[in-house]
């Protein structure tokens with residue numbers, strides 16, 4: 001007796017409320033094509049970041065910008081201010097703007113401009129992808145390279161050509177999907193240690209993402225596909241602290257270098273001054289910033305870069321029901337240092353790096 005086929009699949013998708021069509025990467029890129037200026041920014045910055053990651057360029061990589069972007073005009077104002085400092089300090093600092101659009105959450109909360117551009121729970125992903133690509137393009141056209149967290153595995157196909165640097169967050173560093181995804185990303189990518197503080201997870205991730213992988217993804221035409229990659233040789237660790245507290249002190253850096261040596265990872269490492277490294281108090285980012293740069297100046301050339309959560313104005317705010325009540329240039333996710341502090345921190349980093357860059361160039 002043949003099995004009776006059930007035509008109505010009543011036991012599948014029981015928790016799915018709807019499917020909406022997704023714009024293809026090709027259509028979005030046709031609408032917002034890469035311009036010559038943006039391509040130049042990305043090509044040059046990627047090469048610089050790669051060289052810094054592998055300690056072939058003594059300059060310090062600084063990824064600075066808001067915890068999350070929620071307003072295009074404000075992000076562009078920030079980028080325009082940063083553009084001036086980037087040029088001014090270019091001989092000692094490689095400044096990349098933190099342009100974070102896709103936010104992981106501990107439980108629930110606003111998921112970022114890419115996921116929910118209207119900040120009203122409508123989750124208009126197609127619009128979010130478009131606004132994300134448009135903003136990244138404009139920032140690159142200002143001559144400011146873009147760095148972002150890669151969270152949703154389809155997203156790189158839409159913005160890979162805009163990225164000079166990428167990060168995998170503390171909540172996804174151990175994820176097979178994210179490691180495989182990074183193996184195909186065109187830019188150098190940093191892996192955060194886990195939220196619990198486990199650094200080995202990030203080292204394992206670098207080894208994994210450095211190898212070829214085959215995973216399920218999306219083509220430029222927007223078709224689901226089996227994607228095969230060559231491996232990303234530019235993975236590096238990002239120390240962001242853990243539930244026990246900060247992990248940027250010299251002994252944590254040494255512990256990390258030991259784990260990297262065991263795994264034959266020779267890339268340098270980045271310290272995120274925020275998150276558990278500041279115990280989520282934005283002013284404490286300054287302590288991490290100063291400490292790590294002084295470690296570098298004292299001779300630890302494995303410390304190749306820092307991340308800073310910074311915005312036009314300091315602090316953070318909740319998302320009000322009426323968006324007209326939002327304070328200008330203030331983070332709607334983690335608290336950030338304001339522009340004045342950012343300027344001072346970059347100037348200080350530039351001054352300190354004078355000795356390092358000069359002596360490394362001479363030697």
Ligand SMILES: O=C[C@H](O)[C@H](O)COP(=O)(O)O
Pocket residue numbers: 067103104105106107108109275333334
């Ligand atoms: O960087 C941002 C946050 O730390 C991260 O998205 C988690 O946020 P949450 O703990 O507020 O959800």
Ligand SMILES: C=C(OP(=O)(O)O)C(=O)O
Pocket residue numbers: 067100104149168169170171192240272275
């Ligand atoms: C979410 C972030 O950091 P982490 O993954 O370290 O919590 C972030 O940098 O926005």
